[in-house]
Structures are given as structure tokens and as C-alpha cells.
Amino acid sequence: MKQLVAESKDYVFFLKLMPIIQIHPDAYKKAKAIACEKSNEKALGMLEDAYAGKDVGEPACETAVIDDNIALGKKLDITGTPTIILPNGRKTTGAPSVDDLKAMMNLK
């Protein structure tokens, strides 16, 4: 996804953090910490750090966003990450190649 947005201004991905706490108990705290970051740029940086296993610190605020995302994920039957919701409403799990991603996002 990073590669695709670097290549083209025509694509955007809205990331909703949905930690799977049964497998990753620490992810909940990380997700909340990132959700508290108001700057989108900084949030992206924190997310990169989280992926790399670096510490992103404690949540600096109270936020219901992560709980909301977890509840929404349950409602939409999303069990794996990353799960991409395509414009036509279909779901796909995993990280596709740039070409596959372009193809999927252009499907009707």
C-alpha cells in the first residue's frame, strides 16, 4: 500500500486500527496511543514504529476509537489483519502486490 500511494496520487487508504487482542495483547495499548495522536503524519510514523516493534509509549488520552473499531470489525466479520475493504464492498485479507491492489480497487 505504501508503495502504491508513493507511486500514484490516485489512491488513498484509510487505516482503522483494530488490534486483535487475543493474539496481540500489547497491541491494544499501542493502538490507543496512536489513536490519540492528532497529527496524521505523526500517527503514520508511530504506526511504522509499532510495526517495527518499537515502543510507541502510553496512550496520552482517553479514546473510544479503538473499541469502536474492534466492535465494527466484529460486526463486519473481520477476523484477520490486514483486511482491506474495497470500493465495491468486498473484503480481502493480506497484503497484496501493487498490481493486484490496483486491479482490485478498479473492479466494479
Added chain:
Amino acid sequence: MIRKILIALCAVAVILAASIAAQAEDTSSPSRQDVEKLLSILYPDVKVIAIAPAMVGGLKEVIIEVKGEKGIVYLDYARQKAIFGSLVDIRTRTNLTKRTLDSLATVDFASIPLADAIVLGNPTARNRAIVFDDPD
């Protein structure tokens, strides 16, 4: 005399074609109603959503819905046996059955709130997708 030979030849051709078809890809086109009737022996309330060639020769992939839940059953050419389970591509380790099922369940894109999402890319881009991700 010639007509008889022609008829016999035609018959042989049809039989050959049928047997070749049975071994290779099943190119028959069973109707949804026929398949629904057949599968209703197993599931009285079954609905057949789609029938397509399976990625394995000789089988049809039938997408069914029972009590609101979608599933896939593989049907043989003779319409006598059904296979329930996952078809897996060995080299790519892909569960083809699950992949097809996942792509069927659609979500209302517009109903997902994006205000709190982290934006990766140009926010006004016309090709948008939503990603549910775990930070770990």
C-alpha cells in the same frame, strides 16, 4: 446406408466428447434450479447463488446459502457426489475456497466512519480503500 453411417458417427462423436469432457473440465451448464433441487436432499432450504467451474478438473464450484450463511460445495460431473471442504493451491499455499467465500461477503463501504482513520496517501484521491489493521 450413408445416413446410418453418419448417425453412427455422430453418436460416437457425442460419446467421445462426453467422456473427454468428464475427464477434463466440466463445461456443462447445469441450471441453478436443478442443482438446488439436488442439494436440497442434503439441505432442505438451500439456495444456489452461483455455479462456476472449480479450479480442479471435473468439478463445479457451487456457491450456496443456507439459513443466511454462504458456503461452497464442489459437485462432480455425474451430479452424484458432493465435496465439502477447502481447495488449496499447494505452491502458493492459498486456500482457494476461503478466498472465494471472503470475496462474496460485501460490506457497506459508505457506512464505515473514516473521520478517525489514519490517512495513507492523498486524502482527495478517487480510488479509496479502508484497511483494518493490527499495529503489531
